[in-house]
Amino acid sequence: MKTVFLENCYTFLLIVHLLATFVLIGSMSHNLQGVISYCRGRFERQALEKRNARIFFWSYLVCYVIGCIIYPTYRVYMRPYFDPQLPWATGLFEVKEHWGALATAMLLVYYLLRKQFQPSEDRSKLALYIPLCFLLNIIVWYKVIIGVWLTILKGSWS
Amino acid sequence: MKKADLTYLVGSVFIALTALFYCSTIWFSITVPRYYPLEHTWKCMKQEGVISQGWYGMQGFAFLAAGVVSLLVYFALKRFCSLNTALTPTVTRWIAAATFLVVLPCMGYLLWYEFVRWKIF
Numbered sequence: 001m002k003t004v005f006l007e008n009c010y011t012f013l014l015i016v017h018l019l020a021t022f023v024l025i026g027s028m029s030h031n032l033q034g035v036i037s038y039c040r041g042r043f044e045r046q047a048l049e050k051r052n053a054r055i056f057f058w059s060y061l062v063c064y065v066i067g068c069i070i071y072p073t074y075r076v077y078m079r080p081y082f083d084p085q086l087p088w089a090t091g092l093f094e095v096k097e098h099w100g101a102l103a104t105a106m107l108l109v110y111y112l113l114r115k116q117f118q119p120s121e122d123r124s125k126l127a128l129y130i131p132l133c134f135l136l137n138i139i140v141w142y143k144v145i146i147g148v149w150l151t152i153l154k155g156s157w158s
Numbered sequence: 159m160k161k162a163d164l165t166y167l168v169g170s171v172f173i174a175l176t177a178l179f180y181c182s183t184i185w186f187s188i189t190v191p192r193y194y195p196l197e198h199t200w201k202c203m204k205q206e207g208v209i210s211q212g213w214y215g216m217q218g219f220a221f222l223a224a225g226v227v228s229l230l231v232y233f234a235l236k237r238f239c240s241l242n243t244a245l246t247p248t249v250t251r252w253i254a255a256a257t258f259l260v261v262l263p264c265m266g267y268l269l270w271y272e273f274v275r276w277k278i279f
Contacts, residue, residue, distance in 0.1 A: 075209060091276030092278075101220065102265065104221075109173050113166060124246075135261075
């Protein structure tokens with residue numbers, strides 16, 4: 001019987017993936033709160049917003065790496081179930097993966113940019129920073145909802 | 159050029175190019191390395207009837223190609239722009255607009271591509 005890379009750890013890694021997602025959603029939402037205050041012209045909580053952006057980046061990276069590790073097991077054991085019976089689910093999953101790849105690049109720039117500018121002093125850079133924050137929120141929420149939905153449909157092969 | 163301006167400009171280029179190069183793998187059917195999870199190997203071709211994954215290769219190609227071009231832009235800016243050069247607010251806004259003008263259609267295309275492919279539409 002052929003085995004897939006880290007197949008035996010799939011459930012454990014999936015749970016760690018979920019736990020990291022909790023941190024991701026928390027930091028991302030708090031970061032969004034800070035960014036919304038910039039839209040209103042309020043800059044009192046910049047340090048907190050910056051810290052949340054950092055946690056947002058690192059928790060996304062953890063989710064992304066674990067996702068990459070468990071993807072082969074998903075591909076071998078779950079996809080043969082989804083493809084013929086629920087092709088729309090595979091379609092939604094594929095979009096999740098494509099957008100996730102683009103979000104990785106966006107979040108890297110988002111994080112690096114935030115490290116180097118002070119929103120209160122250099123407001124013109126918010127032209128990229130604010131829409132990027134909203135777009136990342138949309139992508140991550142899409143990924144979370146679809147990920148949870150598919151896990152409800154078929155979370156294990158045993 | 160200030161470090162923050164440099165990051166802003168090069169970062170925008172990197173985001174837009176990652177989206178373009180990523181979609182290019184679909185538009186131009188670019189051959190990327192595929193992972194064969196049951197064989198634990200990588201091959202630069204798609205074997206019919208064998209489970210394989212092209213997503214890693216698509217990302218790798220997009221990040222690498224966008225990274226190389228962004229680095230060239232970075233070195234060009236370092237070489238040709240003086241330390242006093244700064245992005246004006248108007249230019250800054252235009253760069254952001256151009257970035258999203260590339261990224262959003264690419265995201266829309268990926269959505270449309272998969273929805274048609276898996277007959278969701």
